Amino acid sequence: MNLACASCPVRERAACAVLTEAERGELARAGRTVKLKRGEMLFAAGDEDHACATLLRGALKVSAVDREGEERILALIHPAGFVGELFQPFAHHDVVALTDCELCVFARREMEAALERHPALARAMLRRSQDDLHAARELLELTGKQDAATRLAGLIMAMARAASDSPCHPSQAFDLPLTRGEMAQMLGLTIETVSRRMSKFEKDGLIAKKGARGIELVDPARLEALVGVGL
Numbered sequence: 001m002n003l004a005c006a007s008c009p010v011r012e013r014a015a016c017a018v019l020t021e022a023e024r025g026e027l028a029r030a031g032r033t034v035k036l037k038r039g040e041m042l043f044a045a046g047d048e049d050h051a052c053a054t055l056l057r058g059a060l061k062v063s064a065v066d067r068e069g070e071e072r073i074l075a076l077i078h079p080a081g082f083v084g085e086l087f088q089p090f091a092h093h094d095v096v097a098l099t100d101c102e103l104c105v106f107a108r109r110e111m112e113a114a115l116e117r118h119p120a121l122a123r124a125m126l127r128r129s130q131d132d133l134h135a136a137r138e139l140l141e142l143t144g145k146q147d148a149a150t151r152l153a154g155l156i157m158a159m160a161r162a163a164s165d166s167p168c169h170p171s172q173a174f175d176l177p178l179t180r181g182e183m184a185q186m187l188g189l190t191i192e193t194v195s196r197r198m199s200k201f202e203k204d205g206l207i208a209k210k211g212a213r214g215i216e217l218v219d220p221a222r223l224e225a226l227v228g229v230g231l
Helices: 021-029 108-117 119-142 148-163 180-187 191-203 220-229
Strands: 032-036 041-043 051-057 060-065 071-077 094-097 101-107 173-175 207-210 214-217
Touching (some): 051 108, 101 108, 119 148, 148 191, 148 220, 191 207
Antiparallel strands (some): 032 101, 051 101, 060 094, 173 214
16 A cells, blocks of 8 residues: 555655655555564564554564564554664564554665665664664563562653653543553563553543553652662
8 A cells, every 4th residue: 555645644754754754655655564463473583574664553463483483572662653673684583563553664775775775864864763762672671670560660761751742741631552461461560460550540530441451640749759769
């Protein structure tokens, strides 16, 4: 499916926002829209079909399988996020849809050519990669915090910031892209501990559940304070 930049939900936040309308149209002709269902794989470890993508809707996880056969979630990709290695294949990582997703996908050679033609795009991609790396490091650092409440509060706030259209404020209401089991695995906790802590957060007036996956931040300042306690 051809790309439709005019109706793109992340057109002002994605790296290609630095391009003119004509330049964006030229780039769009080189790409295609891909839709994934929850659980479908975008890239597999060792995939030689080099490609890269910008996420328009949904959420992705970047994961690896350790020697014991356990999956480790290394990073989360949210709308406007870029995924793909321009200079080498995904040797060790899988990229899988956490929810139904829609993406702009480009062959690596097409993206490399666009970066050569448009230095502003290359700089924007570098900034995006730096931001994504910082976010991934913050998530991984949560597992080193001793208190389960601190770990879970940090993950909730990270997902709230990722769900927001503003870099200054977290989203007050959003859908959790991770299941309780995935949150437990990512934080080095048990599912039971995550469930108990989520229930306590709700009882204490920090969050409110909205349906099966929805969550509202009732008192984000107190959640942030919990994260600070574990620093």
